[in-house]
Amino acid sequence: MPRTSERGGPKTRARILEVANRLFLEHGYEAVTVAEVAREAGVSSVTVFNHFPRKEDLFLDRAADAADLLRSTVRDRAPGVDVLTSLRDTSSRLLDTRHPLSGVSDRSVPFFRTVAGSPALIARARAITSELQGELAEELDRDPTFEGDAVLLAAFFIAGYSAVLVETARRRIAGEPTDTVVQGHRVRLERLFSALRDGVIGRS
Numbered sequence: 001m002p003r004t005s006e007r008g009g010p011k012t013r014a015r016i017l018e019v020a021n022r023l024f025l026e027h028g029y030e031a032v033t034v035a036e037v038a039r040e041a042g043v044s045s046v047t048v049f050n051h052f053p054r055k056e057d058l059f060l061d062r063a064a065d066a067a068d069l070l071r072s073t074v075r076d077r078a079p080g081v082d083v084l085t086s087l088r089d090t091s092s093r094l095l096d097t098r099h100p101l102s103g104v105s106d107r108s109v110p111f112f113r114t115v116a117g118s119p120a121l122i123a124r125a126r127a128i129t130s131e132l133q134g135e136l137a138e139e140l141d142r143d144p145t146f147e148g149d150a151v152l153l154a155a156f157f158i159a160g161y162s163a164v165l166v167e168t169a170r171r172r173i174a175g176e177p178t179d180t181v182v183q184g185h186r187v188r189l190e191r192l193f194s195a196l197r198d199g200v201i202g203r204s
């Protein structure tokens with residue numbers, strides 16, 4: 001059977017992701033090797049690592065999307081809209097559309113179960129959280145209209161949003177009705193942004 005082109009295009013990357021996610025969900029993350037993913041996708045292991053520097057990134061592949069979203073939320077907000085409002089609007093939009101980054105999409109439950117069952121994925125998820133905090137702080141520092149403490153806001157927002165996601169994941173894994181989980185997620189988001197507005201940004 002001829003091998004898939006080794007050239008590093010988006011189709012190759014998508015094929016690798018499709019295969020990796022299927023194998024991880026079928027067999028468990030720890031039980032699947034990069035070589036097995038490569039063989040199933042019809043590419044070499046080198047090609048896999050050209051697209052995904054770590055095995056964990058084959059499953060936690062939305063880190064770059066999250067970083068881009070944070071940057072655009074700060075950078076591309078409408079004139080007169082403050083950073084916290086923009087972050088709140090983006091978080092609400094993710095929830096309303098049941099985007100994968102909200103944790104309430106239809107595919108979230110098997111994803112959460114796989115992450116929860118892998119110490120390597122848990123460790124990588126925590127590292128990604130730290131990286132996203134740094135990305136947000138840097139973007140806030142570059143914003144000429146933001147006058148608050150960039151490091152503190154980034155730290156509290158990322159930690160708070162992560163806490164909301166973890167609780168949503170726990171409830172989804174436990175089998176609670178989706179509508180109930182979504183409502184709880186929304187309530188916790190509102191509490192998070194109220195706390196950030198009153199405790200970190202402060203009122204003028």
